[in-house]
Every structure is written in structure tokens, then in C-alpha cells.
Amino acid sequence: MTAAPPVGGGAAVSVDAWTGSGPVTGAFAADVRPWLGGPFAFAERTARPAPADPWDWRHPDVGWGLVAREPDGLSQADLVAATDLPADVHRLVAARAGRIFRYRPGGAYASWTLVDHAGGAQPFLPASPAGADAGELPAFLLIYGSPADVPWSVQYILNPVRYVGRLDLEGPALTRYVDAVLDDWSGSAAQWSAPVVWAVDHQAGEITTLMRDVVAEPLARAMGEDAELAPTFLDGRVAPATVAGLTAALTQHRPAVVVTSSHGQTGPLGDLAAMGADLGKPVDQQHALLDPDALLRSWDPDGAIWFAQACCSAGADSPSAYDRLFTGDLAATFARVAALGAVTSPLPRALLGAPKPLRAFVGHVEPTLDWTLAFPPNVQPLTSQLRAALYERLFLGRPVGYAMEPWYRPIGALLQGYQAAERENQTTFGAAARASLDLMVYSRVTAHDRASTVILGDPAVAVPAPPPGG
Template sequence: MTADDATDPTLPARDAPALVEGYTLVADAWTGAGEPAGEFARDLRPTTDLVLGERTMRPTPYDAWDWRSPKVGWALVAREPEGLSRQELVELVDLPGDVRRLVEARGGRVFRYRPGTTHADWTLTDYTNGMQPFTPAAPAGAGADQLPMFLLIYGAPALVPWRIQFILNPVRYVGRLDLEGAALTRYVDALLGEWKDSAARWSSPVVWAVDHQVGEITTLMRDVVAQPIHDAFAGDHELRPTFLDGRSAPATIATLTAALAEHRPALVVSSSHGQTGPLGDLEAMRADLGKPVDHHHALLDPAALLEAWQPDGAVWFAQACCSAGADSPTAYEGLVAGDLAATLRRVAELGALCAPLPRALLGADKPLRAFVGHVEPTFNWTLEFPPNRAQLTDSLRRSLYERLFAGLPVGYSMEPHYDPIGSLLQAYRNAEKEYQVTFGDAARVPLETTLYNRITAHDRASTVILGDPTVAIPPPPARDGTAPLTTTGRS
């Protein structure tokens, strides 16, 4: 400090007291004998969140839906084939070139599914990092000792079983890609290109609801799935939804096809029966499994549909039996009887597989982004609570409208639908224990509660995503200029 500096009023005087150490501190209090005075404590660290000379350790906020974040992450799950060395597994020699280039482009990790181990009936192993997570409670993220939140299963359910997807659904955002050859190439090209030139219209969702109005499940599905979702769309001034309401006029394959071709929706919602016959011809049943059944019991033919309309980046939610595929054995063995039991056993003879409609749409010339549907059936029991007929489907409205239409990834968007699974399974176990110590007529209630919670939990877990779980429908900026939640590169 120079002599001139000593008189500069912006600088402290030479004899000014220290800022903290040795500073006499007084307060505007009066004790009756005088004002209390003191000094700062010698060690200030215990009194503050700040650590002197160090960075704060507060958690850094992040978007739970941003798969690119190291705290979220994306990875591939694939079958571990027999006979390959660790190095061959690391080099992905068994996987198609399109899958390898997807993993490389995303800088992702690969976890190998293997059935039958010492401490569990299946494991996931990352051979590159030497990591084998305890899956349900594994730490989340892209780190070497973590299991990413977004997981894409590659392969048919015969290679990586449906139950792996069911178990992961409540704790991760999971999709499945069961495509080969040119269909796989088209999907990966579109995914890596983020459907850049998609003509799908965010503002024009299409809802198609069959209602036979004869007291069967199509009426219930129309009322508790299709109608509430359409009403959410219709209440949004930015959307112009089309509702092909089977209560007003027959919901046919022709009207659905025409609406898709005209409106080019970014989201399709359908509710109908799903084909599970003829029971006497397994090959015919395999070819038509899960196809939507219209008012006149005609089936949606994927090839004919794709001649009139290309998905081109749309997402399809299908409320229909086996719309996503079948499993073997059926999860409902021993729980149902009559024609339903016979139908489920016969469908299970097909083995575990993906349904033909989503495979055709995901592998189309201009592919679908994602398909959300059911493995096996959904029951009227799980759509509304029988004692008071309370609807149990609001999670679908929240998933498809409040999240998906906000531009969030489909895997993250379906989280509200999976959230109740843990609670349902806990209630199932509690009722099971109560039943074991209850006798006579009183045992009926816990037995029925056990059954209800078990079936409802499985119904939600077996609602699956086909396609990559990171895909999102990018919304335009809001009319008030607000930017969408997602941006190019996060969809």
C-alpha cells in the first residue's frame, strides 16, 4: 500500500480491526447492566454448512429423466451365450453390428444376463468393469460400480425372459428390442438420428376404443382407459385429439387406419380385445397374437396398415390382451379357472415371444419410437376395484399425458404406472401371512386380498415397453414461449 493508498476511502485503514479474528463483537441487546460483548468462536466450522477452504458437499441437482447424465445412465442388457471368453463378451462378438454401433454411439455399457447362479436364479454381469450388481437395490448411475437407470434389453423373451423385465420395471426404466436384420438397422438408424425428419404430429393424438356395449370388458376399457386419456388431451388447448369412440359409432380397422393416415399422430392409444385364437391352431394363433380386434371382430393387419401409414416416430399404447406378447408358463396358472384358464394355458404353449404388431411397427420403413402393451391379459379386476368400482387407471393418464406429452422419455413416463407394485406386493405378503393364521369363514377376506394384490401387481409389472426407453415425443415450444422439458439430444 502506498502513501496515497492510505487515504483512499475504499481501502481499510491500517489500524482497522480484523474481519473475524480478534474482532470485538457487540449486539444491540441490553442486559440491564450494559450491552453484552464478545468475539467469534475460534472454530466456526461446526456452526455452518460451509467448510472454510473447501467446496460445499451439497448434492448437485440433476434431471432423473436425462439418460445422458452420469447420475442416470443408459446400458444394454443381452444374453450371455455359452462358450465365449470374457474378452469376446467384452468385444460383443455375438451381437449384431447395429447393436454394437448403438452401444458405441452412446458410450454405453453392456450387462449380460445369465440364468442359474449360486446366490440367485439369474444375474447381470458387466464384464468390462468386472461388476455384478444386486439388481433390485443396485446404486443408480453410469459409473463402473452402478446399474444405469435406463436399460434396453436386446433379444427375444426366449433369450432374456420377460420376468427380468417385470422385475426391473419398478426400479429401472426398461425397454426391449426384439428385431433382426433390416428391421433392426432401420430402428437403430432412426434412434441414433433421433427421428430428425419425423412427420408425426405432437398436437394430433388418436384414441381408438372398441365398445361392444354388451356388458363385457371393452366397455370398461373404453370408460377407464380410453375416455380419461382422451379427456386429458381434449382439455389441452394445444392439442386436437381424434377420438374414435366405439360407443358413438363402430370402431373399425378401417376408421383407425384412415385416422392414422390423415392425422399422423405422435401418440396412438387403443383399447380393444387382443387376439388369442384360434386355440386349435397354434401357428395361426402365433401369427395373430395380440392384434387389436375391432367392432366386427376383424383383426388389424400390420402389413396392410403400413401400406397406408408409417409410424415415423410415433408411440403406441395398446390396452389389449397379449398386445406386447406371451409368456410361458402363464403367471396366472392355478389362479383362474374355466375358459379363461384353458385360453391362458393354450397361449402359453406358444412359448415366450413378442407379438407381431409391435415388431412390425418398430421395424417399419419409418419406425415406431416405442410400443407399450401387455404380456398376457389385463382383467376387469385390475382396472377397477370390485367392492366399490373405483378406477385404478389414472396412472396411465399421468404417464401418457402429464409426462410423455411434456417431452419426457417413455421409460420415465411410465414410472407412475409401476410405482404401486412394491406396495401391492407388500400388501400381498401381509394378507398371505394373515391367511395362514386365520381359520373358518374369516379366512376368506385375507385369501381374496392375497389374490387381488398378487394379480394387480403382476398386471402392472407385465405392462412393458418395446423399443428404447429413452425415446421421447419432442413437443413444440409452448405458446407462451416456454421451452419443452427435453431438447434434441435428450430424446
């Protein structure tokens, strides 16, 4: 293709018009400046508001709200005023300009609806419009209270359709966390550019190797390829990933983002009190537990966000979602953990309530199965959404609730697959039915694993990214 001749000065030009007898051709005027100086205007389009950024919780089309259990015996006036909630919670709601929603236990639709007493509404969780007005359900929701007060199931239902966190603190710990939120961790020493990734790998044909390969290493590699970041990767395949090594790295580098993968403590099975005290604590390569009290003596979380790939790192539920699915040691372990009731694990509670609190903790309720990390037929890793969440979005300064949205996105498709396999299983008999039965189990387990990855802390908090070139 030859270059077009310069415009103006009588240059030849043709157009896509047909007179009936031939194409239309001609030439530019010798002097095009009068045309260029003439009016240039189009009718204005009807003005339409620009859509809100989905991570902007301050926007009225997005909004922020609080979910709390509705106690018995309060008058309507007391429920509107939320007289049962601590002063620190009221401070946070006021600062977030939030609406308060109530979970009503025992009702037929208790897990599917919340009550907004001030707004006179009862939104349906999966499909209510987002926003800050009465009748709407804000996109950002903070559940206040233990999972015994507001069940984990409410958080699971909300995770695919809202940005949800939970704050299970009281007393001075609650005050410290709310103070930090309202002050936005001003003066924090946490370093955006210095993430720490810690991966136990026992290299014994068990799940720590898989977690290292599909969770920790891909994140460490993505961070390492970013010219603005200088991650520390404590790789258990290279050298033992120990509690001491992790503590030293946190103390030295003061990361704003921490990623750990390891077993989570679920014993001793014969001592519920001891198991509850250690539930979900990361277990290092020498089988030592990460003790939050010891860690806090040398490291301040100071606004960091921590993702822990470990069994029960966020908590436990009762009954277990996997009740009657397994036999042997798995069944016995799940049953004993469930005997603890619905609880939040001690590590995130300690870090979120510390003198210089953690911003947010992302972890699992109950275990993660190797099945859900890699698709069994072809061993395809299923964790790419963690890269989008914990690297691409989090390091752009997006709120942690919004950052985790890609992780929850496949839940709907997995449940659709479950229903399709269920229909197939009902019309197929004998050995041929096995494949659809397996797909039903796989789809349901994987959907639950995604939904039961939970955020502890306010979902609107974000690690501030430095300005471009800063």
C-alpha cells in the same frame, strides 16, 4: 389489517426484542440509501453438485445400458468386447455411451443379477446404485433379444426400479430401428399435437366397456382439455370403432401418440401357428383384426409411440403367470397361449421394424383382468397413473421409460399388501380367512399386471415437444 407505512423518512418500526424492561421500538433513518449501498454478502455454502434430472439418460448419475443373454463358450475377452452382438447393437451402445450387461440363464440368482464383464461387476437388480460407472446399474436399460433369450421375468423385476425397454428385432428391421434412433427420427411427420385414441366398446357387459371408461376416455378427455392438443377420439360408444376408422385416422392425422383399447386376439386355440401370427392384434368392434402389413401400406409410424390396452398386445409367456388360478375358458385360453412359448407379438415387431419405425410400443404380456382396472369392492378406477404417464409426462417430451414410471410405482405396495394378507391368512381360520385369501389373490394379480406392462423399443426415446409458444 392496515397497510404498512412507507419505509424510510423516519417511519416507526418495532422489532421482536425485549430489553428486560420493555419492547424495542424506533424509526427508520431519514435517508436509507447509505445502508442500501453498503456491502451485502453471506458466506458461501459448500458447493454440492445439483442432482441429475431422472429422465436425463446422458448424465453419468443416470446412464444407459444394454442387457443381452450371455452365450455359452465365449472367452472373457470376447464377452468384454461383446463379439456375439450385431453391429447395429454396437452402433447403438456406442451412441448411447452405454454399458453392456449379461443375463446368465440357469444360475441360482439369474433373475436377480446381471454381469458387467467390462466393469467386473455383478449388480443386484432391485437395489444397485444407478449410474454409468462400473458397479452401477444404469437407470435406462434396453433388453436386446426375444423373451426366450432374456425372460420377461427379468423385465418385470426391473420395471419398478429402472426405465426398461426391449428390442426384439434382427436383420434389416433392426438396422432400420437403430438408424432411426441415431438420427432421432429427423424429418418425422408425426404430429405432437394430434394424438389419436381408439376405444372399442361392445356395450355387452364385458371388459371393453370398462377399458373404454377407465383407460381411453380419461386420456382422450385430458388431451381434449389441453389447448395445445387436438386429439381424435374414435369412441366405440358413439360409433363402431373399426380397423378402417383407425387406419384412416392414423393416415390423416399422423399422430405422435396413439392409444388403443380393445380385446387382443388369442385364437384360434386349436391352431398354434395361426394364433402366433395374430397374437395380441387389436380386435375391432366388428371383430376384425388390425393387420400390421395392411396398416403399414397406408401409414408410417415415423416416430410415434403406441399404447395398446389389449390382451397379449406385447407378447406371451410360458408358463402363464396365471397357471392354476382359473378354470374353464380362461384356463384353457391361458394354457394354449402359453404353448406358444415366450414371444413378442407381431404388431409391435412390425411397427418397430418398419421403414419409418415406431419409437416405442407399450403393451401387455398375457391379459389384463377387469379386477386390475377397477377395485372390485367399490369399482374405483385404478388407472390414474396412465394419465400421468401417457399425457402429463409423454407430452412434456420425457423419455418413454421415465414416462411410464408412475404406472409401476404401486407394485411395491401391492406386494406388501400381499404379504400382509398372507400373514393374516395363516392365523385366521374358517370363513373369516376368505377375505385375506381374496386380498392375496387381488394384490398378486394386480402387481403382476403392472409389472407385465412392458415397453418395446429403446426406453430413452421421447416424442419431442414443441418449444413454449411454438
